Amino acid sequence: MNPEENYSSQRKASNYSDVLHTDDDINPIPPQCGYTFSIIKALLIYPLAILPLGTGLLLAYWYRALWVRLTYSSCPLSRATTVVMTDEYGQQRVSTVQVTTFPDAYSAIGNKVEISSCATRYLTHCRLRYLYSDDEKKFILLRGHDCDRTLAGIHESITGLSGRDYELRKATYGINSIDVPVKPILVMLYQEVLTPFYAFQILCLVVWYVEEYYYYGAFIVLSSLFTISYSLFQTYTSAVQLHELVRQSCTVNVIRDGRELRDVPGESLVPGDVMVIPPTGMSMPCDAVLLTGTAIVNEASLTGESVPITKTPLSQSHGDLYRPDKHKHHTLFGGTQVIQTRFYNNSSVLAVVLRTAFSTSKGRMVRSILYPKPLNFKFYLDAIKFVLVLGVIALGGFCYTMTIDVKLLGPLLAIVRSLDIVTTVVPPALPAALTVGTVYALQRLKKQQIYCISPQRVNVCGKIKLVCFDKTGTLTEDSLDMEGVVTSTNQQFSPMVTDPSSLLPCPLLYGMTTCHSLTLINGQLLGDPLDVKMFNSTGWTLEEPGEDTSRFDVIIPTIVKPPLAEGQDGVQLGIMKQFTFSSELQRMSVLVKTLPSHDPKLFHVYVKGAPEKIRKLCRPDTVPEDFFDVLSSFTQKGMRVLAVGHRTIITKHELSKIERDMVECDLEFGGLIIMKNSLKPETTPVISVLKNASIRTVMVTGDNLLTAVSVARECGMLEPDHQVIMVKADSTSATPSVTFHLLQDGKDLSTMMLSNDIGHTPISAHPSPLLSDEVVPNNVEENGWALNRVKKFHIVVDGKSFAVIRTECPDLLPKLLVKGSVF
Secondary structure, three states: OOEEOOOOHHHHHOOOOOOEOOEOOEOOOOOEEEEEEOHHHHHHHHHHHHOOOOHHHHHHHHOHHHHHHHHEEEEOOOOOOEEEEEOOOOOEEEEEOEEEEEEOHHHHOOOOOOOOEEEEEEEEEOOEEEEEEOOOOEEEEEOOOOOOOEHHHHHHHHHOEOHHHHHHHHHHHOOOOOOOOOOOHHHHHHHHHOOHHHHHHHHHHHHHHHOOOHHHHHHHHHHHHHHHHHHHHHHHHHHHHHHHHHOOOOEEEEEEOOEEEEEEEHHHOOOOOEEEEOOOOEEOOOEEEEOOOEEEEEOHHHHOOOOOEEEOOOOOOOOOEOOOOOOHHHEEOOOOEEEEEEOOOOOOEEEEEEEOHHHOHHHHHHHHHHOOOOOOOHHHHHHHHHHHHHHHHHHHHHHHHHHHHHHHHOHHHHHHHHHHHHHHHOOOOHHHHHHHHHHHHHHHHHHOOOOOOOOOHHHHHOOOOEEEEOHHHHHEOOOOEEEEEEEEEOOEEOOOEOOHHHOOOOHHHHHHHHOOOOEEEOOEEEOOHHHHHHHHHHOOEEEOOOOOOOOOOOOOOEEEEOOHHHOHHHOEEEEEEEEEEEOOOOEEEEEEEEEOOOOOOEEEEEEEEOHHHHHHHEOHHHOOOOHHHHHHHHHOOOEEEEEEEEEEEEOOOOHHHOOHHHHOOOEEEEEEEEEEOOEOOOHHHHHHHHHHOOOEEEEOOOOOHHHHHHHHHHHOOOOOOOEEEEEEEEOOOOOOEEEEEEEEOOEEEEEEEEEOOOOOOOHHHOOOHHHOOOEOOHHHHHOOOOOOOEOOEEEEEOHHHHHHHHHHOHHHHHHHHHHEEEO
């Protein structure tokens, strides 16, 4: 929705005065100019626009912002009826100011008190609502319920809105609907014909038929009809598909005035409403954050990932502000499908509405389709320059012909002959030729099962020089195969066990069976493919609470049990609380109880994640001394390696108030989980095709760097005869350093260091000779490098080192990007 804001003193005094917000990807106060209609200007401009065959009206249609400036008078935004706003791409859009009346709080709940109201001026810009602010003297983006709110503040909304607040918010935010109307075909035809190229063609056709160029004119007409028809078909089909895709209608149960209302239309939801998520799930009509219970969500419509995700309740930390990216594991995004929810003690699963309509995640995605980023493609810029040059030549020819023929043929015939020169110089069939080429390209792509909804992108694809790939699930299979596990006892690794189900009870086994986000849906175990493979390899079974809520006190945990044949003293582990996987932290953790439990305050903590991260969280006296050697021995073979840490805690806090930082520390190292991730069958052929087409391929992954290098070697992204140089950067010491490590078969053969003192010459002042195109000079050999004088190489760098280089030596960054192959 488009934002704008105006508050009277009465509205500012209410508890709903925080309607402005700063969105991360939207300028909350875009550049804007206000205008009011001027009768005097209109009387002067309209005749001038109509007289030259309506050319001025065409320009007004093409450049609406310019037309507003010519026919409207500039004025303060507080009095403006029309506003010209500039978006983040520099495009100017015209919006009409509207006025809405907000009912007084007492009238909203039906009290017989004198009703007063306050009028607020707003406008809609790129489907977002902006309200006029008396303080800023500008229109400002309307905020959601999540902005600048603490987690505890959001939890205070659990009682729902009062009738007063609901009516006020409904008038402010409007309808919760993402509607993309389909324009009538005649309107689309009108808009297509009035584009500059086709307007020029119409002028050319008039000139040609006056000069009796019937056949050529007929050919141009037929070709233009074909291109217009095809373009209309594509546009109309895409519009219908988008309309059907985003249309959503549902009913929800909400809590207002402290009581539950049933079967409320989803379109009537406003930020701050408290929804009741049913146990059988629902399609989310808005962005909301979980306050109680857990939910299993399919986010494929937004992320493309079909693996269900477990959403947990938002914590009640008083200091932390809510951030959609940071707290996404607690947020139900609009357009996603809630598969099922779990509730305890017959209580409802509640979520508070954060954003509605086009402010939601689904709405942002739709807006990116309706208002795409302009293509700054050199081809189009050059085409425009080419036409402009031709136009200048044509103008010169027009003037010259007029001066010669006006005396010989008369004014009217001289104008026709001169315009004929223009139609000869500027090719009127250019759009038709471009469209025919695009249509042919689309047909070729369609035969390869590749569909394009934006035909103009075809020309862009023809200029691609670099393709970046993710690793897991893109180059490699989604599923992994269990290679084995390595337990750790007394700071020593045990030999690898290839069958985890044969492990004796130990922390590593318990971590594998509990530290995951798996769930049972219709009797099928679903979740991250890695977690599914890891859990199944143990032979244990998972049980989830049904409708019986009388077991294990108030909170019903997910239970994992060993196979009955194994006995194992009837051990049952209950997963009491889960801290979901965070890509930023590169780990997840769970709080577990041995059931039945005799001490309600005793919990076992299991943490699973990247080995380097887990090692830092563990006590040094529990980590084997050969940790890095063993880890490298697996990663250089392309294995996916995870580590498990554990500890036991006794806490006086309620389970819901235990924070992540309280448990993910002071761990004991438990061991390693080794999994094999095979390449997809089509990966190597695709990489080969791209390299043969001189298209550079790059891998961008969050996995271990040596594992990524091994996969890159296997798929052909790194040639067998090319050297691999790993870049490491460190800024923790007083003297930041950048080191270059030569790798061979995953082993670090030698190192060269570049360093300097902070505050003096930047590190990049010592450029590495390794970053030249292909030549490695003699001084590298002097530092122990076993390289030939002339050798091709690739740079690989991890995320931490990349961040250091960006800040400490930005001059080195372009060279890394040019020669980098794995990031």
